Amino acid sequence: MxxxxxxxxxxxxxxxxxxxxxxxxxxxxxxxxxxxxxxxxxxxxxxxxxxxxxxxxxxxxxxxxxxxxxxxxxxxxxxxxxxxxxxxxxxxxxxxxxxxxxxARPLQPRWEHWQQGIYRAAVPEQVKGMDRLFINGRQQVLARYPNYDSSARFYHGTAEDAIAPARIQQWKKPEGAVVHALHRAEWGGYHYRVTGVNEKGAAVLEGGWQNNRQMGLHPKYRFVENVLEELDAPHEWYFDPAQHQLYYKPAPGTPPPAAVAYAELKELVVIKGLPGKxxxxxxxxxxxxxxNARSFMQTQEPLLRSDWTIYRGGALLVENAEHCYIGNCFFNEVGGNAVFVNNYNKNVNIDSCHIYKAGASGIAFVGNPSAVRSPAFEYNRFVPYHQMDYTKGPKTEDYPRDCDVRDNLIQYTGEVEKQSAGVQISMAQHITVAHNTIHNVPRAGINVSEGTWGGHMIGFNDVYNTVLETGDHGAFNSWGRDRFWHPDRRVMDSATARNPELALLDAVQPTVIYNNRFRCDHGWDIDLDDGSSNYRIYNNICLNGGLKLREGFFRTVENNIMINNSFHPHVWFKNSGDVFRHNIVTTAYKPIRVPVWGQETDHNLFPDEAALKAAQANGTDAHSLAGDPQFEDLAAGNYRVKPGSKALAAGFKNFSMEFGTRIARLKALAAPVPLPAELFLQKGNSGASIHWKGATVKNIEGLGERSATGLPDEKGAYFVQVPEGSEAYKAGLRTGDVVIKIAATPVNNIKDFVSLYQEHAWKQTIPVVVFRNQRQQELQVGK
Incomplete structure (x- = not known):
């Protein structure tokens, strides 16, 4: 064999x-x-x-x-x-x-000039619809408002009035328009069809089933497409299925194309066996x-109690397959998921592929809910403990296992669907995700939807520029709303106090996260959320967002490095069994409602004595140390520590700094990793400045700076220069501002500023008090 x-x-x-x-x-x-x-x-x-x-x-x-x-x-x-x-x-x-x-289907339109630089052509009657249009292989822009803006953070451009009644009045045919919007809490996105207009002139919407935590569409971050009256920019198009007319606006001075192609199929290749065969x-x-065609309106099936719904399809769909290999393939701007590994699969390998601008997720492994014991499908639902099946592990074999994702480049995914990931895992076991480069994604680079059934090995990946269009998430994200989970924390506290092993009914094998480099600027680098249990996390570099452990059980975190951030323990169980040791943190811990600090929190390295004493006041870190970790070359991304570093005395051990795909042609296509140029907190009490989101920031020092800013003392973070167009400028800060409070906490210096900002970076906006124009002013600083 x-x-x-x-x-x-x-x-x-x-x-x-x-x-x-x-x-x-x-x-x-x-x-x-x-x-x-x-x-x-x-x-x-x-x-x-x-x-x-x-x-x-x-x-x-x-x-x-x-x-x-x-x-x-x-x-x-x-x-x-x-x-x-x-x-x-x-x-x-x-x-x-x-x-x-x-x-796609190719067409050779016979164009005629219509109006205002727009051409139109009759299309054969058998063409019932068009989802995407391509000219010379390049995707064009479906007529939209606001117009496409490659520099815009959300959806390439959004507008609060996208479906305002005053705008809808300008459309002769609102029916068929498509609305895209972020989730109200920025937990993914929504998509709707306009089916009509009510008596108040508001759009009647069908859809919104693309998120499993229903809260409604975001009031601001939304746009509308597929409206003829919004066809007003070069490269926009519109298809009228009733009149069989295709409209297109070429660039000025350019004739309309002789040939086009329109997307029709969703799946291109399907590898599909039968149960038992x-x-x-x-x-x-x-x-x-x-x-291929987009699939956002088919994304309807809820995934247990995660925030996801899914469409079980993709450009490549694999189901009931064994020992299959997908290598060196290019998934080029596919409309939905690139690769979907569905239900029973074993030894399916995706290797050395390039996934570029997928409409939804890059690679998804999703099992069948019939394999889950006592499943629940929405955050607030649960199976009562007295009715629960207490048998450990899966109920059937209908799920992916022993599959590999290696050496791939996955970039700019989630072009349409924001509740997506570079790699998504749900109801699966023993999935290896190794040596991949994943960057520029709207939500997580790697997402594990629940604990069923663990055993995943996630190592040597380079995951950065993540959570770019959403919030409250991580470069690596997981949930653990498994059988033991209950939406009423008091009920769950009581049940797990009697038997913490309940958390291992579904998370039967540990998931290991090792030797990765993660970066998230709008959440956490590693985010183990709601109930995530049975994890081993070691030898990881967290470049900006730190590491969060929300309520869960049996997590061991050791030998990791957190640059310009720290450890975020949130609302722990009293008997969590968690361990945090031999790590390097560069700010103080940031706990929220941690009554008992797990099994062990000790032998770590802190940036200074103040951060260490704050931890020891909570009863942890009796043997931890404080001081400069002495990285070999921080600016170059080499975080191995030098001989004599106090980190070594705390038990830290150097590890490899090699991350991401090993394939040369893919490495050459990846965006550069945004490496921190400095440890901000080392400069908290010095005259040196830091560079933060394009701005130059320093401490207030001397009467001259007090006079220039109008401050009564030398407290605050002084924004000496905020260039227009920088991330700091877009967030709402201006040259000359002095930040004196973040979330009602005083900011004494740049050390306080960075530490407090990182603590709240996952929020949609952060309440900030600045001293501007000789007076205090409250701002809601965006991300």
Missing amino acids: LKWLSLYCMLAALPAMGQTRRIYVSPQGNDANPGTQQRPVAGLHRAQQLWRADNSHQNVMVVLAGGTYYLDSALVITPEDNNSMDRVLFIMGAAGQQAVLSG PVRQVMLNNLQFAQ
């Missing part, structure tokens, strides 16, 4: 395994051809007919020449194609060529997936 091999070993092994039939495919081929290299067929569906008709039981290698393959339906690979461990079905793009699997050993390599 064939053992699991890497792709290159697999290729080398094919001849030794027996005869291999090769089928060649080319956009210039003919489906009447036999599929030889000299006479290729034109499409994958014809190639599938050829290999299915071959009864020789030999390996099959399908080679696609470069070019675009417009699929008229998804390629569905079933046990009929390969159910054996003795042969391989291998589908690959030819070496050095780009084979594109497209979910999985598809086996299908290998996909060097393929590009592109131009």
Whole structure:
């Protein structure tokens, strides 16, 4: 029986395994051809007919020449194609060529000028709808308000009046408009169709099921699209299905395109076995997936008690499969999820792929709720303890396990759906996420929706520029609202006091987070939220947001480094069993309602004696130390400590500083990691300035600065320069401001400022008092 091999070993092994039939495919081929290299067929569906008709039981290698393959339906690979461990079905793009699997339909419109630089063309009546439009492979902008702005933080541009009655009055046909908005608490997003207008002129909306914590759409961060009257900018388009007319506005002085393509299919390739009869050993390599339709209105199924709902589909859908491999593929601006591994799967590997601007998540592993014992599906719902199934672990085998995600580059995902992640895991076990680079995502880079059933290994990843469009989240995020969880904390306290092992009914194996580098500027670098239990967290670099442990059980956190931040223990259980030791923190701890500090909190390194004494006042860290950690090269991101560092005396051990994908071509495409240039808190009592979100900030020193600012004393964080357009400027701060309070707590110096700001950075806005123009002024500083 064939053992699991890497792709290159697999290729080398094919001849030794027996005869291999090769089928060649080319956009210039003919489906009447036999599929030889000299006479290729034109499409994958014809190639599938050829290999299915071959009864020789030999390996099959399908080679696609470069070019675009417009699929008229998804390629569905079933046990009929390969159910054996003795042969391989291998589908690959030819070496050095780009084979594109497209979910779009090509058109050659006959344009006529309509008005104001807009052209229109009649479209065949069989075209019922258009979701996305492409010209020369590039996606165009569906007519929208406000106009597309690549620099805008939310949805590429939002407006409070996007669906105001006064604006709707300008639309001849409001029906069919699509509204996108953030969740009111910025926990993901919502999407709606406009189905009509009520007697008050307000839009009647259908949708909003894309979030499992219903609170309504955000009053400010919203936009509307698919409205003809909003077609007013170059590269915008609109399709009128009733009149079969396509409208397009090219760039000034540019003629309309001779050819376009519109998205129609959602899934491009589906690997789908049957219960008890999985598809086996299908290998996909060097393929590009592109131009498929968006799926945001199908994102409806709630995922237990996390904040998510999902659509069980993607450009590549894998279900009931074993020993399948997806390698070196490019998922190019796909409309929804790039890869969705659904229900029962085993040994499915996604390796060395590039996922760019996916509409939803990059890679998702999601099991079937039927495998969960006593499941509940919304935050406030629960199964009463006296009715609960107390058997540990899963109920059925219908979930992904023993799967790998390695050496991928996942970037700019969540283009449409904000409750998304670079890698999403739910109702699964033993998922390895290693050596991936994940950056520029609206929410978490890696998300674990609940404890079912643990055993995940998450290591050597580089995850940064996260939670860019949402809040109260982390670069790594998890929830643990498992069987033991109850929405009434008092009930849960009572139940877990009697038996803390309840937390391990679903989180049966530890999830290990090790040797990663995380950065989040709008939450925590590592965020173990509501009930997350049974974790081992070691050898991680937290670049900005620190590490949070909310109520849960049996977490061991050791040998981690938290730059310009610290440890955030929140609302712990009295018998949590948590351990926090041998870590380097660079601000004081930031506890919230921690009556008992777990099993052990000790042998850590603090930045100064004040932070250490504050911890010891809580009864922790009797053997911890304080002082400069003496990093080898902080500005270059080398956080190994030098010989003689007090961190070593506290039990800290140096570890590797290698993170992210190891594939050179992918490393070259990744955005640079925003490394901290300095330890802010080392400068809290000195005359040195710090650079914070593009601003220059220092302590107030001397009568000259007191006079210039009008302050009565030398307290506060002085914003000497806030360049227009900087992140600090966008947050609401201005040159000459002196921040004197954050969330009602006095700010004496830049050390206080950074520490207090990081404590509240997860919030939508932070209440700040500044001294501006010789008087105090209250601000709500944005993120």
